[in-house]
């Protein structure tokens with residue numbers, strides 16, 4: 001008997017590292033019920049211990065509620081996850097201490113679905129995820145969701161614009177404020193360059209474009225006009 005179990009032990013010994021692997025990485029995934037959706041990229045989940053946690057969806061940025069499609073993005077996120085049990089894979093914490101995570105509802109990757117449907121941008125500043133970028137490019141080409149507007153303002157630029165206009169009394173209020181407009185308003189706040197131009201193809205791109213930081217994209221323009229005056233053409237994909 002003893003030799004028999006010894007042999008069984010040896011036969012399955014290779015499984016132990018696997019068991020260890022899955023045990024060690026298990027806390028990364030946790031299942032919780034969604035009890036709140038604040039906007040297209042932020043939800044609140046309820047843990048088993050009754051504690052609530054706000055989750056910022058990783059790699060995506062949805063329009064702000066005061067932007068076009070902000071409310072629609074929130075509604076769509078709600079239909080995907082509200083009241084449902086989701087799995088969370090934590091990636092990071094943001095500067096506000098919020099948990100940044102992939103969210104799954106069953107087999108669905110919620111972050112990716114929001115980008116696919118045109119209710120969120122790939123948040124390129126914080127993510128290098130190629131599949132999110134591809135989904136955004138496809139949504140833009142198909143004019144889905146927010147991409148019905150050929151020239152939507154990325155939420156990160158919109159937020160920056162709001163901060164800048166708050167710093168310039170009576171300058172620009174509400175609406176869709178583009179960084180180009182702010183630059184033209186002779187703002188005392190230094191505004192970073194918004195467009196990149198490809199020195200070979202002579203096309204220029206918005207920051208949201210998948211080729212914005214391409215190898216030859218070394219020309220930098222503060223406005224659309226600057227780029228055109230320098231002899232550059234707007235990219236057909238990102239419509240700067």
Ligand SMILES: [Zn+2]
Nearest residue numbers: 205209235238
């Ligand atoms: Zn482009």
